[in-house]
Amino acid sequence: MIKLNPAADAGFHAGELAVQRQAGVLQDVARMSRMLEPVELSGGIAGFLADRTFLVITGRDAGGRLWTxxxxxxxxxxxxxxxxxxxxxxxxSAGDPLHGIPVGQKLGMTAVEFATRRRVRINGLVVASTDDLLEVAVEQAYGNCPQYIQQRLLTPDEPDPSATKDVRRGTELSPDDIHLIRSADTFFLGTVNPERGADASHRGGPPGFVRVDAGGLWWPDYKGNNLFNSFGNLAVDPEAALLFFDFPSGRTLHLSGTTQIEWGEVRRAGDDGGTGRIARFHLDRLVAGRLLGAHETRHLPYSRNPALTD
Incomplete structure (x- = not known):
């Protein structure tokens, strides 16, 4: 079992520092390391969480595979x-790859309010897990900027036991899966650090910002807060889990595999964010179904999404 030690998890880890250094922002973000220190769920964060209806988690199933x-x-x-x-x-959901998530592991979470483009990331240790309860001993909690969050309203669906019958598990993307990915303006990226545990991160852009080709699927990295929590994890452990939605229908696509960071010429084809960085994902396992439990009723794209460059 992983032992809870918030003090040991404070500050940037070696992977984050390495990516910050290569991106040339190491000195600029040094003052932001206090964001990652242990905090209490009080004040604004507690109030924000109390009203939320949507959460994304990253953790391992009973077999040790990473999912979001x-x-x-x-x-x-x-x-x-x-x-x-x-x-x-x-x-x-019973069809979800993290149904029955084991205790004793570190969990990454992001709570999002799409309508107001607000989000909070929370990391901690799973200390209890039942059919309708996860209890997490929180180690980190901090807000992220509203960049690239598309505004949308989600309406909860009535429970549908038949939804689990249509869940598909496999190792290859279907044409419908590829269409969902290429149409997506939002996905969530799960990563892990061997010492710190899991992290769940939001990614957004215009439809088509995630590409699918013969080499797998990939997306450009956009300019953000320069913390590089996800890329820092990937720098030391390539495990990754992606979660895509078709929000109007509630369809979900869970992908588990590995991701490599590729550094190259700034503004080359596909470098929509002008950072020179892209992330390339290689699929090992997938779960596809209608597991969101809600559907979109209104949608307004983020006004500053970078334009596609290819």
Whole structure:
């Protein structure tokens, strides 16, 4: 079992520092390392979580494979039980790869309010797991900027037991999967650090910003807060889990595999963000179904999405 040691997880780790150094932002972000220090779930963060209805988690299934999955619930399903304890009072679908998630592992979470383009990232240790409860001992919690979040309203669906019958598991993308990826303006990226644990990160852009070709699927890295939490993890461990949605229908596509960071010429074809960085994902396993538990009723694209360059 992983032992809880918040002090050991404070500050940037070696992978984040390496990517920051290569990107030329090491000195600029040194003052931001305090964001990653242990915090209490109080004040604004607790209030934000109390009203949320959408959460994404990154963790391992019983076989140790990394996945990223959605959890939807009514306001209050994210229950701050103490300054360092978060209870997620909602059921993970029986067809979801993280259904029955084991305890004793570190979990990455991102709570998002799409309508106001707000998000909070939370990392911690799973100390309890039942059919309708996850209890997490929180180690880190901090807000992220609203960049690249598309505004949308999600309406919860009535529970549909038949949805699990249509879940497909495999190792190759279908034509429908490829269409979903190429149409997506949002996905979530799960990564892991051997010492720090898992992280769940939002990625957004114009439809088509995630490409699929003979080499797998890839996307350009955009300019952001320069913390490089995800890329820092990938620099030391290539494991990755991607989660795509068709928001109007509630379809989901869970991908598990590895991701490599590729550095190259700035503004080359596909470098939409002008950073010189792209991430290339190689698929090992997938789960496809209708597992979101909600559907989109309104949508407004982010006004500053970079233009596609190829």
């Amino acid at each position: 999955s959605p959890i939807v619930g009514p306001p209050g399903f994210l229950d701050v039980r103490s300054p360092t304890t978060l209870a997620v009072r909602a059921r993970i």
